[in-house]
Amino acid sequence: MKKSIAKLLALVMAVSFLLCACAQPNADDQPGQESPSGSQTTLAPSDAGNPDNGEKVTIVEWSQGEKILKLKQEIIAEKFPNIDYQYVLVNNNDYLTKLQSALATGTDVPDIITVEITNRGAVFDLDILENLEAAPYNYDRNELFDAVIPALTNSRGELVSLDNQFCPSGFAYNRELTKKYFGVEEPDDVFALVKDWDSFIATGLKLKEVAGDGVYMMQGMFDLLELLVGQSTHEFIDGDTIDVTGRYREAFEMACKIRDAGVPLGNNEKNSTTWNAAYTDGSVLFFNHASWSTNSCIASNDKEQTTMGQWGFCMAPGGGWMNGGTSIGIYKDSPHKDEVWQIIQYFQGSVEGYEAIYDRIGWIPSFEAFYEGDDAPINNDFLYSNWFGGQNICKYIYDNIGVGIAPYESLSTYSTVVTECFKDTALQFLINPQMTADEGLRYMIQSIQMQEPNATVK
Amino acid sequence: MKKLFGTCGKMIIGVAFALLLLSCLIPFVLLPLMGSYSTEELMRQLPFTFGDKFYENTKTLLEGNFLKVYLNSILVSAGSIVFSVVISVLAAYSVTKFRYKGASLITTFIIVTMMVPGQISTIGYIMEMRAMHLTNSLWPLILTWMAHPFTCFFMIQFMKSSVPTEVIESGRIDGASEPRILFSIVLPFIRPGIATTVILLFLWSWNSYTLPMLIINNNDMFTIPLYVANLISEFRFDIGGRMAALTWAVFPVIILFVIFSKSFIKGIASGSVKG
Structure with a gap:
């Protein structure tokens, strides 16, 4: 009898353990915040908070390369207290399949669509990105180098994405x-x-x-x-x-x-x-x-x-x-397009925002303002300057290769x-x-x- | 002369089998071996003895969320096994040992569902999980194995061939209840079949990549194959770390196989022969 009770208890415990571990996030939890067990409760955009009530909104990006994503997370937490930026690591080889599956099933499409150059034609063709030149964004493509524009526009000529880095x-x-x-x-x-x-x-x-x-x-x-x-x-x-x-x-x-x-x-x-x-x-x-x-x-x-x-x-x-490159755009059906645009404007459109990325990762941007003036960040050393014996390769790349480089080819299906x-x-x-x-x-x-x-x- | 050829033939067959065995074992030896060196050391030459970096490589993994990932994989596999074994045993018992209308139809349905490739049903399954509000949990990775047609089919075949109906009828004549018959009489007969199912389910759920890749949108809910895939893209250089991760990944599989190997072989053999 005792043995049977022990077995029954063990079974109940095992099932309880499973139920607890696999449990859905509590509706009262703040989206994206750490649960007591340490796990993030959810990264679904649709579950994110409501900014009108002063709640933090969760913005999700899928990408690979955790170093840059962590850096962005740190900066966003400091700069935009209303935004809880979360990332999901997705291997580039799986990105398109995962995105297409999410679109087909209507589940958890990220707010920020990150696209490697190799996938851009296919992703742009899905017609899921906001036109960044239309209201309310009104981005002016003249801020970008001409060479990168063909790789950021869809087949209708709409600018739907902005570069993470300039790649001469x-x-x-x-x-x-x-x-x-x-x-x-x-x-x-x-x-x-x-x-x-x-x-x-x-x-x-x-x-x-x-x-x-x-x-x-x-x-x-x-x-x-x-x-x-x-x-x-x-x-x-x-x-x-x-x-x-x-x-x-x-x-x-x-x-x-x-x-x-x-x-x-x-x-x-x-x-x-x-x-x-x-x-x-x-x-x-x-x-x-x-x-x-x-x-x-x-x-x-x-x-x-x-x-x-x-x-x-x-x-x-x-x-x-x-050579290569990634770009990001805003998912058309994201409930928090304004917040995503704030992030994109900061990192892809402001000298201040990009400076941290230049300093810590060594990327250079494809908007002109970053290179203008004597105090332009491009004149400063960055984290990896000492790998090149003091040669500022970013400046070298911009001055000698970037200016006047042949443009990307237009993207098609x-x-x-x-x-x-x-x-x-x-x-x-x-x-x-x-x-x-x-x-x-x-x-x-x-x-x-x-x-x-x-x-x-x- | 004939005896000499016989001895030589046996020796050749023995050597061939030994080589075959060795070729199967080499990957299992190479994993921990390579996991015990740094990437730089591995680049210089393939080692033949164990190095001293296994702890260091494992520590690097633990600095990420490998432990959490490992627990997720254990949870998914354990859950899958428990649910799937219970359901397949009950289904098989019902279909093979009770006479009712539609029993053979159910068996046919199970066989037909086996013919449908998993990829076709993935999108539908994800939508189903979404409708049940389960997408941000590990449940979809467990439920997919719960009513698995192969395990049901295997258990049906096993029960047909290994459990004599006369024994069950004797139990009924003696007044045993149906649960009592199932747990006390039927289960001992089908233990090898259960062991086989456990091992197969563990392997499938442990190594599953596509479904977790499509459905998991939280780094903290990654399972081992997902973690390793992203370890490759993020730390493309860290071969030592990758090998250490894979060593830890195959460890439970080996342990489980060692524990259940006898029953596994018996189960496969019994299930394949109609008694």
Whole structure:
């Protein structure tokens, strides 16, 4: 009998435990606040408070990269006491699926829609973002650099998103390696080694001769193609016609020329373990680098800071290009669009708001006011300045690459698929060292055509 | 000569099986091994002996909310197992040991629902959870396994083949109540089947990624697969930390399998043969 009672009690306790742990948030709890067990009770926008009653409203953003999200949370808590900013970590690979599922089911769509450049065409096409130039926002696109506007506007030409960071790019290099193999370390001297693609090939061959196997000019064909494709932007999607050949041929041919000349290129797939390891293992000389890369690629791959102070930055052969980037917009059905706009205006539109991000993360913005005047923040050091031996790479990027950089291509329904197929093709180049430019083009055209049977892909 | 070939053949088969076994075991050895080194050390070369960074890597995980995540996963798996086993046993007992109209229809319905791919029903399931106001809790991750067609089907097959109807009828003749018959007579017969269900459910719920990814909108409610996915995107460099996280993730699975392995094998074998 005792045994039975004990079993029954254990069962009741287990069920109670489950019920308590899985319980719905108490209606009396403040949304987003810590529950006694330490867990946040809810992050659903629809459950957020009412600002008219003086309650805090909860604003939710989904994104990856907890460092910047935590920083934003700290700043918002201090600057906007009426806003409780919460973030949910969502891997970029899952973002679109999760967003589409939330829209389809009507559950918990975030107030702030964060979009990586690769997803922008597809997300903008969902038509879920507020037009920031319309009332009550009335944002003036003239505040932005012209180059970024095509990547922030939807197919109707409405400005629906603002950049998290401005992404002109060049080469980051390890000064010790350039000094060891070529006797130079200052940016101008290093740039002289790679001032154009012929010089790049000659330097690569010399590196092969001096360093032997195991030291590479770049991390691999993937990075080289990304650079070349980025440098040769022009409109190539016209309605349902996608001109892959016109857009990618030149870049593919140049990449094959460099590879076939014998320039040592690594064999690393982008974002792979070995790709990340190359930042610290002394095997690669030049890395594609935008302002965000210092935090996300160099510092995050060098926890023990062994390469601090050893980095330099210079232009890449062929000039600058836009490399990656995220932007944010306001979800049309968010109950707290005004509060979201306050946040966006502060971080994406004010020098004061962006200064903290520049200081602590090393990003630079795409609005002009940040760079104007002698006391502009861009003239100051930031957290990662000492990684580049005192070289202010953000200022260098803005002065030498950002001003006059070629604009992003306009976004279309097909942009995301084209980008994904390009990545896949770049991977094929990496896997198959004999692949020609024509084969690459054929592969890419077939890949796009399979996914977009209604489009004319040539 | 024939004997020699026989011995050689056995040796070759033995070596082949040993190699197969080794290839299965290597990932389980590599996880803690790699988790005991820093990323920089791992980049230099793949280690063959244990390092001294496992504690440090685990500490890094605990500085995040790994403990909370771990508890969430345990809670989800434990809840899934309890509910699913209870429901599948009751369903199987009803369908196989009682004669009533519609029993075979229910069995057919269970089999038909098994044919529907989970991805198709996900959106509907999320909407259902939303209508029940359960989306901001761990309940959707538990309820999805509650009336799982496979566990019901497996238990039906197991009960059909392993529980003699005569024994149940003897119990009824002796005046035992139906719950008494179920708990005292039927359960001992189906213990291997329950063990198999427990292990399978634990594996499925523990490793489930898509549903938690779609439905969980709170970092504090992440389960291990979600946490590891975001650990990869945030700390893309920390291979040691990732391996330590995965080591802790597979630990309960191994423990559970060790405990239930005999019953598991017996359950699989018994369930596969109609008696």
